[in-house]
Amino acid sequence: MPPPIATPRARALGFGMKRARQARNLKVRELGRLIDVPPQNISSWESGKRVPKIDELATILGVLRVEPAERARLLNLARYANDPNWLIQSVLDGPTLLTTYIDYERSATSMVDWSPGLVPGMLQTPSYTRAIFAKTTHPASHVEHAVRVRFARRERLTGRNPLQCQILLSEAVLRQNIGGPAVMAEQLRHLLSAMRLRTVSLQIVPNGIGYHPGQYGPFIIFGYADLPSIVYMEHYRGSGYLYDELNVADYRKATKILASLALSEQDSADLIEAVLTELEA
Known part of the structure; x- marks a missing residue:
């Protein structure tokens, strides 16, 4: 073989x-x-x-x-290049790991992102990113570097050969009090703006719908024009890349289940607007 x-x-x-x-x-x-x-x-x-x-x-x-x-x-x-999967134990947002992740993102043609707890990095506002890092011990220079990198990644949605993104967010993401009401309101307004891009499909998976495969944690599926897809998983103290066909196929099935449970894009926008109104009341 x-x-x-x-x-x-x-x-x-x-x-x-x-x-x-x-x-x-x-x-x-x-x-x-x-x-x-x-x-x-x-x-x-x-x-x-x-x-x-x-x-x-x-x-x-x-x-x-x-x-x-x-x-x-x-x-x-x-x-170890022929090993089909790659699990990493390391500090999140370490320079080398972050650069490697961005390389995967930059070379992809499509991306599916399931986020049960946080807004995906590419769609975060600077204030939201800073609020996340405020709970860590990272030095200020590291935080500002992360802010600049995440802001620059937005170009993948609008530049040459833009990345086609299917974003699935848990309703819980909208209701996290990260940074306080003003920061959350700004972040939700940015999500609504991103939904107007032709490269972004964003749907909300509502709370209270019972068990679904997304409850095991966040994941991203990167698709490529002429290479096999790769699944990326991120956890508190590590991350991993899955390559073998059975794993990728299972995550694609999970995506279909999550999409079937999610609100339509219009209903998702309406829910974001409703939460935004609550924050600004």
């Missing part, structure tokens, strides 16, 4: 290789000439469709003068 194509680690390796090459202002062909490798091989490695051998990767990282910590990270990704 051939090895799996573009697994989570293989793509993360490719993202890292591409960033290292671009940091040296080298084109694919230029790097190929330096290491005597066909440029199509480098392109395949950077897309995650193929994985370089350890000695090939070591040569590339040496030529690109990659720092020791990043070099060790990329070599480790290569060693």
